[in-house]
Amino acid sequence: MEQKYAICRVAVAPLRAAASDKAEITTQLLFGDHVEVLERAEPWYRIRTGFDDYEGWMDFKQLAVLTEQQYHHYDTCDELVPLGVDNTAIASDGSKYYLAPSSSLPEYANGYCTIGEEKFKLSFEPHLASAASPTDDVVTFALFFLNAPYLWGGRTLFGIDCSGFSQAVLKLAGIVIKRDAAQQAEQGTLVNFLQQVQPGDLAFFDNAEGRIIHVGIMLNAHEIIHASGRVRIDRIDDQGIYNAELGRYSHRLRIIKRFI
Template sequence: MENQYGICRIAVAPLRAEPSDKAEIVSQLLFGDHVEIIAKEERWWLVKNGYDSYEGWMDFRQLAGITYQQFVEVENQKQLAPLGFNNVLTSADGSLYYLSPGSNLPNLTDGYCYAGAEKFKLNFEPFDTTVSDFKTDLASTAKFFLNVPYLWGGRHLFGMDCSGFVQTVFKMFNIKLNRDASQQAEQGELVGFLAEVKSGDVAFFDNEDGKITHVGIMLSPNEIIHSSAKVKIDPIDDQGIFNKELGKYTHKLRIIKRFVD
């Protein structure tokens, strides 16, 4: 099968574990996410996200076709939908699309972006990730998502899982992280001790089998922002995250990684 490429043409599209509407949602595509098409089964296509190589099945009608050259151009996307609740695109037929922060704006030109041949007018100012300052703006960017509910596989403003939250925050600073917590734990530089933590370091937590199952962003050596029930700030120490509502430790600290010196 020849390589084929597509781009997400709706605000958010589920990626499923199997080619069925009943299958588990393993991740999501946001508007402008580019994919390689791996296999086709009637209306279900197996795709690989060009940003993080994550694979899943989706309804092909949520994609627009693009060329390999367009695929590469989106790979280098630097301008995104900003932190905000009114990121509105107007399509050629006048209907509106409401984008989550961090969504791509492919082929942005003169106030318009494109999903394949479809043209969309921006009704907001795009955010340029190349001018964002990690050390200055990391905390406020992460806190923008406070109270977004936890959603397994979620990557959008109305539902995020732990790794989707971390990936989205870092994308706003043009730092590419993998999709799952266990994959993200393989990136970055190791921080030896909790006392050495800087704001923006990323903490990983394991289960009884030693598998990395949770991730969050350190705000200080004793505070972490993470998605668990919702995006929230909790105390952390050498044992892990202490949940005040439950009155106990809920996540056992494994390692801490640094992505920005």
């Protein structure tokens, strides 16, 4: 029977804009991300992610088969890889996978998770995502990524983009948002004034054409943490983000949204 559902079986895998190793990486799949297979052109599958409905092409060898029942069951996976750089999953052959924080841990029970038909022993206690996370926790999640290098399409400590950063932090808080900044800007509740922000609010920034091109996480009414060159903390005011290293405003503020 043709494979219709699958799950990422490696720690991190590129999702590309076209069926080629030379194609742009638009995002990454993390360990435990479940997907629907839309098209096959081996060795490439065009897939749609179950978490945020993002589409792209990836090598089918980085996926394990899921049943339809498993696919829908994984929509409610609350056990995640916690903050840390040495969280490992040990496969049945004894080999190790070093997992990125916010990765999903399907069918977690008694120290094990399951990817397809294979069980993995975990070296850590999972983080339980909760939509009731206090704003202090959201700030802690965000600060973990401080100084992570910017990488277009990235979702890990070793390379992350602005919307991948906001998505990972809110996922740890139990909040599901879309992948790209422009998509995220359409979600949440409007915050009318900068002085009304709470830690964890998302600020969005546009270009000269009015298109949303950047997002960051508010730490308070005067500071923002965002991925720009690296994950960094900068000043923000009604005009936008002021980069002290450049001596100028780097991003123009468009809108602020609340998700917590």
